[in-house]
Amino acid sequence: MMRCLVQKKTYLVILSSLLLFALLLYWTRRAPTTVDVRSGQSYKAQNVLKERLQNVQNSYDNIPYVLKESVAGRLALNGCVCEADKKPAIDLPFAQVLFPRVWAQDDFHTAFQEAELAQVKSRRQQEYNSFQQRYQTPADLLVIAEANSPLQYPTQGVEVRPLKTIVIPGLGLKEKHRQLHTVNLTATLGTFDVLATVDGVSIRGQGMMHMTLSSRLLSTLNRQLQFVTYTNTLFHPRTADTVQFETDGHQSVFTMKVGHAVIPKLYHSVYTGEYSISSLVTIATKTFLRYDKLQDLIDSIREFYPTVAIVIADDNEHPQPVKGPHIEHYIMPFGKGWFAGRNLAVSQVTTKYVLWVDDDFLFTSNTRLENMVEILEKTTLDMVGGAVRETTGYTATFRHTISVEEGGEEGDCIHIRNGYHHVIDGFPNCVLADAVINFFMGRTDKMQQVGFDPRLNRVAHLEFFIDGLGILHIASCDDIIINHASKIKLPWGKSDSEKAYAKFRYSSSDAVQIKNALFYFKNRLKCMSSN
Template sequence: MQLKTYCLVFMIIVLEAFFISLILRPGIIESRILFTDEKKPTTPVDSHLKLKPLNKLKFLSPYGGDWTFGRNACSCRILNSDMFTYDKFNAGKDNLAIKKRRGLQYEQYKKRNESPAKKVIIAQPHSPLSYPTHGVEVKPLYSILIPGLAVHGMEGEKNTVKLTATQGVFNTIVETPDGVVHGSGEQELTIRSPSLAIINNILKHVTYTSKKYQIASTDLVSFQFEEYTAEFVILIRVPPMIRLFDPGPDNSIDSLVTIVTKTFIRYHKLRILISSIRKFYPKIMIIIADDSKVTEKIEGPYIQQYTMPFAKGWFAGRNLAISQVTTKYLLWVDEDFEFTQETKLEKLVEVLEKTNLDLVGAPVSQDVFAFKLWYEEGDDEGDCVFSQNGSFHPLDGFPGCVVTSIVVNFFLAKTEKVWSVGFDPRFARIAHTEFFIDGIGSLLVGYCTNVKVGHQKKGEKDKALNEVENKYAAFRRLDRNEFRSRLDMTYFKNRLKCYTRNRV
């Protein structure tokens, strides 16, 4: 009986070993998997994906062209009759010398304006570091506590934390044990302790001090703990001084808006404009810049007339006129416009008061004029500016208004913003787009169709007035050399290699 028992146990052990050997054999495992899960793929998935062709990525371009991501520079290949490239108009022997001068000026510009904040910072996965990602700011030569610094993880024998800066130094405002903090008052601060609680308590009290007086700069701070490293930006700047305009106790249109214009010999047009303004706004200030050869005195209350050297120019006159504005807003009008019942300045004021727009234009007569500007960074040859009819999108809360880039010469604007952009006085005869190109990145423009200004009829019955108009037209006309000079100025100043006057 005992022998039978031993034999039974032995047989059970042998059978168990046999079945285990079958299960552990690779071929059997594979057979069982294939048999029990027929839908499971038997070949590996290719992880290498092909990029879509450029013609299928046009939807990523804001103006329907090729998407610029992945290219090192913008392209001037969108050529049409209104595309201007520098080499097309300036192929003279001084071309290389001009490019060299412009390159040197651009290097100086970058030193003054480029910021480390443009660097793309990628957060590490599962990082034990806590740090500020945005909003840390300090005035030059001032000190701040750096918010949000902490480390998380397992305590070790020698936990080490390191902070590194280039524009400032670190300190702590708490007393620490000997040998824990190294580099106080320097650009690199190291904290070592086996206790994370002590390290985190110190990190809560770490200060950053700016050591250079700069009105606008940034410091890219490195924060390291063991093998983990993070970077964050500290903005160093002097906050811009606030400048407010007093609208007066009644907050009237007269205390909010000044009308500015420029005249050149067409006094008959100017007087019609002033007469039309006085029908609707009898006390609003009108400022006139005048570069006529023989000036005529414009009489009347609330009028300021400033004379200039003869034919000093269009943009020079604009600069003079806007420099004398003391109200919150200025309204630019041409001398041959005419106010009508539809010229409701209060509606334009409401737009600027209730939105973040800097400038809002409106139609002249029935002509709708609005263009978008697209700016793309380029290479050593320069950048690109493309223009396109229309607007970017509607202006929230104001039916009939849109956000755009260029409007006609009838616009209401924040005085201070126009001052900051200015009108380049080198553009003497014909210029308009150049002001809005200069304002790219700083001037937010809108356009509303519920306000209109009239345009005086062309052609005069009086022979003498016709002669004045003909003289004026001849003065505005650009010859080829003047046209080329205008393009050269735009090319050099705005560092462009091409731009369109009308549309992409």
């Protein structure tokens, strides 16, 4: 008997050791656990690429050239002016209709007092730098493929505005001496020309979609290639021209983006020192049949943030007034729904950030909006989710990762898993995820860009993050906590409004069918997996 017990203990120890080893092996094989999403990280790659480009551009500086004024006048300069046409000496009737003049305005800065203009300019530049950091990636940087083929050309980062002209950077030919060195350029959406001419180089096809350059000296040909220009001639607000660049026995293809510049959407928030939540953040919520809980939420907000704006979307059949300072109450058609209310509330936000809360949440001393703002201000993130503490004491973060797998003609497969990608460097309580809990702060313009599908009127949450996959960069922090009002109620203790709310909230027979239809058609999905 004793021997049998010893054997069982031995087996138990061995089994425990194997389980521990398996766990250690699993954790050690995981990807790196931290990632740096602070602003300015792309500058490292940018500096390396700039140095290489400078070396390419400085080649053949000793070879003279003659500027071609007709082409130089078309190039974009590092500056711009808005000029109005001169007013005619004689003001004829209908002159503006027959000969419309260009008007110009160059006094936007006068919207601000002269004493504050310097501070406004500084703040605007800071916001613009942050905007560029969020929207530009290393994939937008100019990269030159140095001659291995022997052609040298830009592989990425070349962009031209519609119907405008640029100098194509990085063109070159690196080959052994021959009787005549020749290269050909062919475009599909524009024409080629040269900004300047170099003696000893023959050019055919200037102003055409196909241009040939040749020279007996390789150095003079390479000098001439530094002045090759491209002019987009076919308008499209967002496309790319595929350029063929070839020499005897070798051919390469590279693309040049054609598109308008993205107009920044900057938020002018007046604050110095510590973050001013009132000027940076608006709190948004939607209410339906729960005015008592809504008032509790407002009271809890005012305890910690007495002047922050609150936007309320309300689709009650018999709306009640919700009054108080810094409150905007918008009435919707009866029963319009959950995501329609979110859309309405977020559409009215004018601050840089919007905080979404449910109407049965309660602010506490742990609901530190300053922490959320700090993360968004110091990183390239678009959204930060917090944690919700239930009355049972359990704190939920509801973190998910989402991935899409291509599935052919039948549609794609979407996979949703509990968990996160990485811990954020510098913010140990925060992780990167693709979906977060129903308590989050986001950049207003990004949330408006994704939007909330109003057809999801009863039960919806993850659908917003599915629509935002690839658009939103999201974090989840477990040290920023909001409380959830108690949901524990005995059936005979529920009020009439609570019973009516439950009926609308949980008994929609076609809600699942609507979701499935949207997943299938709008998101082109054939299936979903989750845990």
